[in-house]
Amino acid sequence: NEAEFHCDGCGIILQTKNPSQLGYVPVQALEKRDEIYCRRCYRIRHYNEIAPINQDPSVYLQKLDEIANTRSLVVQVVDLFDFSGSWISGIHRHIGKNPLLLLANKIDLFPRSTKWGRLKEWLRKYANELGVKPVDIILCSANKGVHIDTAIAAIEKYREGRDVYIVGTTNAGKSTLINRILKEVAGLDAIITTSPYPGTTLDAIRIPLDDGKAIIDTPGIVRKDRLSEWVCPTDLHVIMPKNTLNPRIYQLKEKQTLFFGGLARMDYLTGGRQSFVCYVSNHLYVHRTKVDSADEFLAKHHGKMLSPPKDPAQLPPWKKHRIALSGKEKQDVVISGLGWIACGKEKGLLDVWAPEGIQVVTRPSII
Template identity: 45%
Template sequence: MIKEELTEELYCIGCGAKIQTDDPTERGYTPAAALQKGLDSGPVYCQRCFRLRHYNQMEKVSVTDDEFLAMLNTISMEDALIVNVIDLFDVYGSMIPGLHRFAGNNKVLVVGNKVDVLPKSVKLSRVKQWLTEQVQSVGLRPVDVMLVSGKKATSIDDLLETIEEHRDGKDVYVVGVTNVGKSTVMNQIIRAATGNKEDVITTSQFPGTTLDQIRIPLDDGHFLIDTPGIIHHHQMAHVLSPKELKLVAPQHEIKPITYQLNPEQTLFLGGASRFDFISGEKSSFTCYFANDLKIHRTKLEKADEFYAKHLGTLLQPPSAEDAENFPPLVRREFNVKVPSDIVFSGLGWITVRKPGKVAAWVPQGVDTVMRKPII
């Protein structure tokens, strides 16, 4: 019966996604039993909308590049505030190319998430200024830049007040790429906004009607709109399994490790990436990676042999079962003249303090860049 009903192309009354019962990871998924119940007794919701409606739980939804660009085009025609969530641990990898063009005349509020993983010794005022410079370098002119932690609800109340200050009675679109923690931030916003708070956003019924967006009604008739995350294929997340990703994605405050390196030494970042100090004076190199990621030092001349021998065993991730199909590492050389971060997209970064020549190796398809130090 359910299969027959599905041939009529049922759509979620909450978000408009086409209902399907086959793949829990895809949009519009509804367990068969829940679908039957909905068909028998009332409106049909996808699992994502059901959980949001009953448990204030926001789940990730992703779209292709083309779908995301089409969605951004529609936002540019709206009169709204755009909230762009960026991962502080992967700023380059979580920026949306051309967002300033799609924003049109709309204000953009930039939110740097995962401030909780930065070392406590870091001055957040400097991080905020640094992030402002980074987004301005790609053409964004945000009305404000904020630092929050979706995981620990740090500064969420301040974020709500800032949104209310800048939305001018308009809709609010929350945008971001996958794995920036956008859903976590949205969950915290919902929890905070539905409490007994004055002069901030309050909500009523959750579900909206726009395809692949969750529209959360505000008390003035406008909406806080959660949009699907765009997939950036140059992030490390797309070459590692979910289990391996948990190993390399910081869950707690980072404990930086500093190595004194001579020229022609190599650091392996698990088996996921590699850093070569090719030439220059002996110097300190500070590594900012998840605490569970094991770093191994060896001589540059033996690095290739070391990697081939230990990938999937001593050098993890990838795991032994995934090592055979792990993409080959691709080399990019940098001539460092001033203190800089060498960034491994979605993995972390190494701060180079003195002039010299270095090389970063990342899985084919993953990006690596040199930037002004964040710390």
């Protein structure tokens, strides 16, 4: 009965009937190997190729609800590069009374001068505002292996002999983190499929622990309000940073515009001369021009000099977000999946343009 077989990469139930459906594996592959991967995972592992998936986020959320009926530790992985975009809204309602440990991943992208204590406090405050009181917050980097020992120790401390559920949105680095933990704990090499493309882990995977309990890797929740979910794989390589961000500082006068490739634009309308620090992938082209000629400039260069996207028609048309800087505290303007612009303490008025449906928000400055 093939329904008993799960893919070793993503956990989905394997099937041999329909190649266009998820979990497909050729019969021969099912018979031969000790480790079995569905075709999708096989392709990711061997060819770095990905078949896009389209799944209903509400199905994932229902799966999360099952956690409320367990006694467990919930480990929520968030992506520091896209904190609000990688947050699972209403997480506390899904997990019941279980404690939550927050693992804030991808610290390797933050400049060395970052004040880590302050960052942690920032996260705590933010989590509290969203209704969550984490038992602890660990800053780590899954793929660079930073503070993984601290994360493991915290998991061991707070699970108190219970199961551990790992939750997060797609692309937060959940699979990388679990692989890293397994490697440190048991010396195992990568067994869960990771990739830079959103939505790699499809069904819950149970990883047994010595005491009869388990680490349960839940499917990543897809959030469509992030640019990282919309661009094609080639463009994703450009916008998703792999190394420490080099902050790019622009002294702007009123009526100046910054283009972020051809994915977003910020018009600085009023507020006098002030500096804006862009935290975006080092490979993303940022272009400064005048507000008055910005439309014309975009029309001429979109998809060419102003890229990614290579093909602007693949993305929704831009929507304008009017933002008033309060003048009370330093604020970041976040364009989900693309990065953020750290603004000064002065008052100011901005128009930020991004494809419709992409989250554009302000927050107290993170760095």
